[in-house]
Amino acid sequence: MKPAPFDYYAPETLEDAVALLEKLEDDDVEAKILAGGQSLMPMLSLRMARPEALVDLGKIKSLDYIREEGGNISIGAMTSKRAVEDSALIREKQPLLHAATLHIGHRQIRNQGTVGGSFAHADPAAEYGAIAQALGMEMVVVGPDGERVVVADDFYISFLTADIDSTEVLTEVRAPVMAAGTGWAFQEICRRQGDLAIAGTAVTLRLENGNCTDVVIAVFGVNAIAARLGDAEQLLNGKAPSEALFREAGRVASAELDEPISDVHASGEYRRDLVATLVRRCLLEAVERVG
Amino acid sequence: MAITIPGSPQDMPTTAPRYVGKEVKRIEDPALVTGTAEFIDNFALPGMAHAAILRSPHPHAKILRVDTSAAEQMPGVVAVLTGADIKRWCNVGTTAPEGWGSTPMAVDKVRFVGEPVAAVAATSRYVAEDALELIEVEYESLPTVRNPQDAVAADAPLIFDNQPSNVIQDRTYTWGEVDQVFDDADHVYTEKFRWNRVGANPMETFGCICHWDVVNNSLTCYGSYQTPSFIALGRAASLNLPSNRVRVVSHPHGGSFGGKGGPRGTDIAALLSRKANGKPVKYIEDRVEYLLAGAGQSWDRYYQASLAVTADGKLTGFKVDLVDDQGAGAEGYGTISAAKPLAAFTGCYTIEAAQYHMKLVATNRAPTYAYRGYGPPPHNVVLESMVDIAARDLGMDPVDIRRRNYIQPDQFPYTIPSGNEYDSGSYAAVLDKVINMSEYQAMRQQQREAREQGRLLGIGVVNTVEPGVFDWNAYSTVGVPGVGVPEGVKVAIDILGHITVTLGFTLEGQGQYTLAAQLVADYFGVEMDSVRVTYASTDVAPPHFGHGGSRLGVALSGAIMGACKKIEEKFRLVVAGLMQCEPDHVELMDGHMRVQGMPGAEMPVAQVAGTMLGRSDLLPPGMEPSPEATYVWTADDRNEPDDQGRCKSYLTAANACHIALVEVDRDTGITQILKYFIVDDCGTRLNPANVEGQIQGSVAQGVGAVLYEEYVYSEADGQPLVSLFSDYLLPGIHEVPMTEKAFIETPSPVAPLGAKGCGEGAIHTTPATIVCAVNDAIAHLGVQTRETPISPNRLWKLLQDVVEEN
Numbered sequence A: 001m002k003p004a005p006f007d008y009y010a011p012e013t014l015e016d017a018v019a020l021l022e023k024l025e026d027d028d029v030e031a032k033i034l035a036g037g038q039s040l041m042p043m044l045s046l047r048m049a050r051p052e053a054l055v056d057l058g059k060i061k062s063l064d065y066i067r068e069e070g071g072n073i074s075i076g077a078m079t080s081k082r083a084v085e086d087s088a089l090i091r092e093k094q095p096l097l098h099a100a101t102l103h104i105g106h107r108q109i110r111n112q113g114t115v116g117g118s119f120a121h122a123d124p125a126a127e128y129g130a131i132a133q134a135l136g137m138e139m140v141v142v143g144p145d146g147e148r149v150v151v152a153d154d155f156y157i158s159f160l161t162a163d164i165d166s167t168e169v170l171t172e173v174r175a176p177v178m179a180a181g182t183g184w185a186f187q188e189i190c191r192r193q194g195d196l197a198i199a200g201t202a203v204t205l206r207l208e209n210g211n212c213t214d215v216v217i218a219v220f221g222v223n224a225i226a227a228r229l230g231d232a233e234q235l236l237n238g239k240a241p242s243e244a245l246f247r248e249a250g251r252v253a254s255a256e257l258d259e260p261i262s263d264v265h266a267s268g269e270y271r272r273d274l275v276a277t278l279v280r281r282c283l284l285e286a287v288e289r290v291g
Numbered sequence B: 001m002a003i004t005i006p007g008s009p010q011d012m013p014t015t016a017p018r019y020v021g022k023e024v025k026r027i028e029d030p031a032l033v034t035g036t037a038e039f040i041d042n043f044a045l046p047g048m049a050h051a052a053i054l055r056s057p058h059p060h061a062k063i064l065r066v067d068t069s070a071a072e073q074m075p076g077v078v079a080v081l082t083g084a085d086i087k088r089w090c091n092v093g094t095t096a097p098e099g100w101g102s103t104p105m106a107v108d109k110v111r112f113v114g115e116p117v118a119a120v121a122a123t124s125r126y127v128a129e130d131a132l133e134l135i136e137v138e139y140e141s142l143p144t145v146r147n148p149q150d151a152v153a154a155d156a157p158l159i160f161d162n163q164p165s166n167v168i169q170d171r172t173y174t175w176g177e178v179d180q181v182f183d184d185a186d187h188v189y190t191e192k193f194r195w196n197r198v199g200a201n202p203m204e205t206f207g208c209i210c211h212w213d214v215v216n217n218s219l220t221c222y223g224s225y226q227t228p229s230f231i232a233l234g235r236a237a238s239l240n241l242p243s244n245r246v247r248v249v250s251h252p253h254g255g256s257f258g259g260k261g262g263p264r265g266t267d268i269a270a271l272l273s274r275k276a277n278g279k280p281v282k283y284i285e286d287r288v289e290y291l292l293a294g295a296g297q298s299w300d301r302y303y304q305a306s307l308a309v310t311a312d313g314k315l316t317g318f319k320v321d322l323v324d325d326q327g328a329g330a331e332g333y334g335t336i337s338a339a340k341p342l343a344a345f346t347g348c349y350t351i352e353a354a355q356y357h358m359k360l361v362a363t364n365r366a367p368t369y370a371y372r373g374y375g376p377p378p379h380n381v382v383l384e385s386m387v388d389i390a391a392r393d394l395g396m397d398p399v400d401i402r403r404r405n406y407i408q409p410d411q412f413p414y415t416i417p418s419g420n421e422y423d424s425g426s427y428a429a430v431l432d433k434v435i436n437m438s439e440y441q442a443m444r445q446q447q448r449e450a451r452e453q454g455r456l457l458g459i460g461v462v463n464t465v466e467p468g469v470f471d472w473n474a475y476s477t478v479g480v481p482g483v484g485v486p487e488g489v490k491v492a493i494d495i496l497g498h499i500t501v502t503l504g505f506t507l508e509g510q511g512q513y514t515l516a517a518q519l520v521a522d523y524f525g526v527e528m529d530s531v532r533v534t535y536a537s538t539d540v541a542p543p544h545f546g547h548g549g550s551r552l553g554v555a556l557s558g559a560i561m562g563a564c565k566k567i568e569e570k571f572r573l574v575v576a577g578l579m580q581c582e583p584d585h586v587e588l589m590d591g592h593m594r595v596q597g598m599p600g601a602e603m604p605v606a607q608v609a610g611t612m613l614g615r616s617d618l619l620p621p622g623m624e625p626s627p628e629a630t631y632v633w634t635a636d637d638r639n640e641p642d643d644q645g646r647c648k649s650y651l652t653a654a655n656a657c658h659i660a661l662v663e664v665d666r667d668t669g670i671t672q673i674l675k676y677f678i679v680d681d682c683g684t685r686l687n688p689a690n691v692e693g694q695i696q697g698s699v700a701q702g703v704g705a706v707l708y709e710e711y712v713y714s715e716a717d718g719q720p721l722v723s724l725f726s727d728y729l730l731p732g733i734h735e736v737p738m739t740e741k742a743f744i745e746t747p748s749p750v751a752p753l754g755a756k757g758c759g760e761g762a763i764h765t766t767p768a769t770i771v772c773a774v775n776d777a778i779a780h781l782g783v784q785t786r787e788t789p790i791s792p793n794r795l796w797k798l799l800q801d802v803v804e805e806n
């Protein structure tokens, strides 16, 4: 369990990092960005990833920030998940993102792992995948040709693959501040506390004249990428919340899923059924929160 | 001279023990928790190379060709080992039963995924792993024996060509009038169970440094060895060396639980060292190697059991039919774990007749090894589940049916149908205590109320007997002959009165070094601080076995008491000479040799030792100036098994009763442990903190086995699907309940100081407790779980069937 040989670089600025990635690309050297290493290091040790060069972003301090600007919370890619967990700003203005963060691994993982790393890694079971979908987050990617802003729906391409080119760096993620009167919930099922989820859902909704509106349901851990569940959302919009309605929404959500992943922890059939339960429970919790 | 070992702390030469029976601070912990103990991976020898092992990706295949030429050329590589070297230098490893073993590396064919095929020693582990990638192996796949059904199929491929079939052992034991008892029973319950493969996972995997002395043709192995002398003997056999030319030095290790294994890794590192002309070679097993093919897999079982019961709830007969998937042979002594249940086959109950059919088969799964508990945990799931099945059918409370069938205190020593003799116990008292502590009736009320709200709460009440202080006779039925397990220590007092205890096992976590210091300090009335406990390698230590079979606390106590007593006898002669009295009139008490009836005529122990070593002129003529003694202890009165495997095997019978309250989430199948209570009785508690540690740790492993852990193999092609800790789920601090504990002390009338083995009782009991609790939560729905681990997916599936039926 030792990595294959690689060259190691630790640029100090974003510009240097991008220039270096471009040069390595030109030289036909396969490079990988190293952030917190919580996903990449195990893959290196198992020789499942064997880049010829590692570009460590750890010295680029300018990518470590959390700020509110233009109705968004902007988080630098190299901000640790622990910083998100500890951020009063995020807890107050984007509580769904905050709640999801607490489910990522254990505190030791959150100390070391970065926000950018989680988004870039695009693990099917990553909480942030569902949050990105649910909140319609934007990802800022910088490359030799400058900056691109990618919306969540386009950002996640497939299993462990995000829309980031080999010469690009994910620099920032942006989540809108949560609108007042929004009810939200985040729940997941894992085998043990801190494990990657075998299924999870994020929900936001509002109530208008006692009826559900703007319902958003995102699911993760079930398919290769997190997804919105449009049929269930539609079913709910304009209807008065009730246990029976939410049960039905769960059924619809479960039915509209693509064929779920099957592994040693959970069959596809089980995952599909968990989504029904999670959606129902999240809806109940979200409505409760609207107050 | 026969030595009498004190049967109780009161019999020790002290008016009141200052350390024995107390929660003294453990002397080994500072080094362990600061990492300054010499763990094997922190240890280096000059010029040492590092090994990496190439392992089979196939469950069953012929090896057609191994080409190592490119690896040999790689800079930094110092030796490459293949089957050809093995053929030249090695013997097939000994197994129980014989004939089901392998060489340390596959020669002509591989029998499981992860079996070593080639190995490299290089300047670093990194280089060694790079070199492995240059080795080419050509395989020809053979049909895979995925499971026992495959193994016994008419056209099953043979895993061991030297054997007529894949059945390692097929044997039925009959104890008492089983047929009669079942004929006479008012009720006979029969059920099937499946216990999936789990095993030990110590924090530290196996590691060693082997040094082949090419000049003297001898071998030294430094490593994290659980049973050093056993390993030394095995290496001598497999590497063709006289047993006195193998020296094993065991380093402190981060747990073992039976999982340290080490034979193959040691042999490979030793032969790499031999091939590298005596350069020491380090091999550290990594977690992937461990999970795939280390010594961490055990108990892969299919059961059918029947229980005979009278109308009023008396249990009269118990039949168990076991098919045990041993994996690829018997090299890990997994067979023993099928035999061990004989030592407590019928648990706490007066069941009069029993039958055990065990069929141990070889498959292309990894070989199975010892794991803490060594077999009874699944057996107890079966027995205790059957008792609950009877209770439910008869409308009895699980507490009442158990109480009704207990062996009573006045029935001890009690011989169970499978032959072992239980020394003592107070089962009803233990039960009463845990019922009070848990407020059992209030929990039942809570359960009823929860059920009205649609919640599924369940209570498990389970009691078991823990056979303690194993003896080889328990395993002669599977081919490990012998009676007795010698454990020796040397106690020496120096000229200044400081005492050193030398023993043959090292730190593994249980706290035996502390126990040694407690015992010696109280025996000679000195401070614990002034007792040093030190390890001796196999070449110089007295005969020893070390950790295993819930024996070491008791065996060590016996050995230390014996050695101290021998020194006391010598001191008696010295002091009698000095004080001009009869030796019989001299006694040791509170650190002084005293002459009875002569107030003031006494000498501190240190002074007697000093006299022996420094004033030979004052000693009785001809006396050896040696204030030290070695004593080798083994349990008395053990015998060979009869034709039905019956013998007095394990010396002590501790027992415990656990009560758990669980909640099952009907929608997700998740089981949550809400409360957990334990009362146990392991006789004299020599160090209550150590006992509690054993219980809590053992509960953790029980929770893991029953809810989380599983070595999953593909049903389609027999490939292992678990090789990482993200898939083999050990329970963490969030999953393991902090149990509420209390105890009762029924001292053993036969064991040193009245202590009973207590290292495994909780893992014997916890899985059954949780299974019974979950079933108690869901029984009214008409379903029951009979398979472990009770993963959410499995339980959801069961509950789903109910939903669909309704």
Ligand SMILES: Cc1cc2nc3c(=O)[nH]c(=O)nc-3n(C[C@H](O)[C@H](O)[C@H](O)COP(=O)(O)OP(=O)(O)OC[C@H]3O[C@@H](n4cnc5c(N)ncnc54)[C@H](O)[C@@H]3O)c2cc1C
Pocket: A032, A033, A034, A035, A036, A037, A038, A039, A040, A041, A057, A077, A078, A103, A104, A105, A106, A109, A112, A113, A114, A115, A116, A117, A118, A120, A121, A123, A125, A126, A127, A128, A164, A168, A169, A170, A171, A194, A195, A196, A197
């Ligand atoms: C025990 C354990 C439990 C875990 N549990 C969870 C969990 O419950 N939920 C969860 O979501 N995750 C979990 N993780 C994963 C963890 O959150 C990782 O930290 C995260 O997935 C990657 O972040 P990182 O900073 O460590 O990135 P790295 O491991 O350094 O990198 C991961 C990948 O992202 C790429 N990358 C990183 N940063 C950038 C960037 N700025 N631009 C472009 N590419 C980049 C890397 O090249 C690499 O391919 C767990 C990890 C462990 C070890």
